[in-house]
Amino acid sequence: MNQNIGVVVFPGSNCEKDAMEALADLGATPLLLWHADSDLQGVDAVVIPGGFAHGDYLRPGAIARFSPAMEAIIDFAHNGGPVLGICNGFQVLTEAGLLPGALQKNSGLKFLCKEVELQVESTDSVLTNMTSKGQTLRIPINHFEGNFTCTDETLIELQSQDQIILTYTENPNGSMANIAGICNTTRNVVGLMPHPERACHTLLGSTDGRILLESFIQGAHAAV
Amino acid sequence: MVYDACVEVKLREGIADPQGSTIEKATDNLGFAGITNVRVGKCIRFQVQAGDEEEAKNIVNELCDRFLTNPVIEEAVIEIQVVG
Numbered sequence: 001m002n003q004n005i006g007v008v009v010f011p012g013s014n015c016e017k018d019a020m021e022a023l024a025d026l027g028a029t030p031l032l033l034w035h036a037d038s039d040l041q042g043v044d045a046v047v048i049p050g051g052f053a054h055g056d057y058l059r060p061g062a063i064a065r066f067s068p069a070m071e072a073i074i075d076f077a078h079n080g081g082p083v084l085g086i087c088n089g090f091q092v093l094t095e096a097g098l099l100p101g102a103l104q105k106n107s108g109l110k111f112l113c114k115e116v117e118l119q120v121e122s123t124d125s126v127l128t129n130m131t132s133k134g135q136t137l138r139i140p141i142n143h144f145e146g147n148f149t150c151t152d153e154t155l156i157e158l159q160s161q162d163q164i165i166l167t168y169t170e171n172p173n174g175s176m177a178n179i180a181g182i183c184n185t186t187r188n189v190v191g192l193m194p195h196p197e198r199a200c201h202t203l204l205g206s207t208d209g210r211i212l213l214e215s216f217i218q219g220a221h222a223a224v
Numbered sequence: 225m226v227y228d229a230c231v232e233v234k235l236r237e238g239i240a241d242p243q244g245s246t247i248e249k250a251t252d253n254l255g256f257a258g259i260t261n262v263r264v265g266k267c268i269r270f271q272v273q274a275g276d277e278e279e280a281k282n283i284v285n286e287l288c289d290r291f292l293t294n295p296v297i298e299e300a301v302i303e304i305q306v307v308g
Contacts, residue, residue, distance in 0.1 A: 059294055066291075095294065102296040109242045149239060149297055174240065 003220040006033040006043035008073070008089075010053035010064050015086065015197065019049045022197040026210065028217045038068035045082040045126075045220035046073055048089030050142065050195060060088060060103065060145050061095035070096055082126045082219045083189045087143055090181075090191030099184055099191045100158065101150035103143075107174025111144040115206060117169040118180050118194060125165045125183035126219035127190040127212050137208035139194040141172060146193040148175040148182075161185055166192055188223070190216075225306060227272050227280040231292055232301040234265035239297050268292060271307065280304050 005028045007016045020030040033040060035053075040046065053064035064070065070092070077083045077098050085093040093099045106112060120128055120135045131137075150158070155176055158164050166181035173193075181192030196209030235241050243264040251259040274280035281304055288300040 058292070062291065062294070094296075100296075102294050104239070104297060105242055107240065107242050109246055147240075147242075151296070154296075174242070 003028045003044045003217050004042065005030050005217070005220060006040055006046045007031070008033045008035055008046060008048050008069050010035040010051070010067065012053050012055050013049055013051035013088070015050035015088075015195065018195070019047050019086065019197045022200040022209070022213055023047070023217065025200060026213055026217055028220070033069055035064065035067040035069045038072045040069070040072050040076060044223065045084070045216065046076060047216075048073075048083070048085040048092050049197075050087030050089060053088055053092060056088075056145075059091075059095070061091035061093075064092045065096040074098060077184075077189045080186065080188050080223055082216060082223050084127060084216055085189075085191040086195055086197065087141075087146070087193055090193055091145065093189065093191045098189045099182055100154050101148055101182070103145050103193070104147040104149045104174075105145050106143070106147050106172070112146070112172055113140070113142045114172075115140045115199075116172055116180075116194065118166045119169050120165070121167050122162045122165045122183075124162060125187045125190050126223075127181070127183070127192070127216050128165050130211050130215040130218060136169065137166075137199075137212070138206045139196055139199045139209050139212075140206075141194045142198075143173070143193055146175065147173045148177075148179040148193075150176060158182060165190065166194070188219070225274060225276065225280075227274060227277065228305045228307055229270055229272050229280070229284050230303040231268045231284065231288060232265055232303075233268065233288075233293050233298050234263060234301065236297055236299050272304075277304060277306070
């Protein structure tokens, strides 16, 4: 199961090496994709890592969504390719219209950097298919704008179509319905604010991120 | 023609504004009574070339829809004036 996984780098990304390290540790072959390059080099899946793409100017993800790589990723996602957005990557995916809603400033106006407990709400996604419903995972968050917001109609759709995949057991940032991560209706595009790549080794304090990234690598295998 | 454009990007009605509520609390603490409904937005100013005011408005509207606002949480108020 040696899947090639592209990790997209924008000016201002800062979690691409953590993501590559974790993916390689789990047996995948990660490769960096530059945002200005529209060639995805035949990868089996794409990760948009955390950071501050284009300095988060205007809004997080607002400028990144127009990068040539994003146009290719939108096509890739529409063809069923697995796409994972972590933290800033989640913000990019909402701005690009691949996931619904938006990420607002945390309700407490504090930059949050701590380990939180997540609960698996749906196992039917490319990130959670190896987990069990109700399973709890300890994974760090590291964000200022992670407060998931959407219209009431969108929230009803997310709930009725089982698109909320991960929730916070204690809401740290004001997210609607305690949402930590969602997927699209075809379950191949996922976004979450917590950083599973930072919870892949006992030295980091938690290994609970491994099962999520293993699911994703497995999903990349299935999609080929 | 060149037009001055000022786009006020603000949060939609009903979207929580943590910055606005923090500022509102601070006004109380500073002794300013009766300051309510504080909402924080941003103002983006630029110049736009267009044949007439109508065309300038259309360009700025499209720019707002596609880029300057996130319609999920924000809306724009647009002001356009001929440079002069």
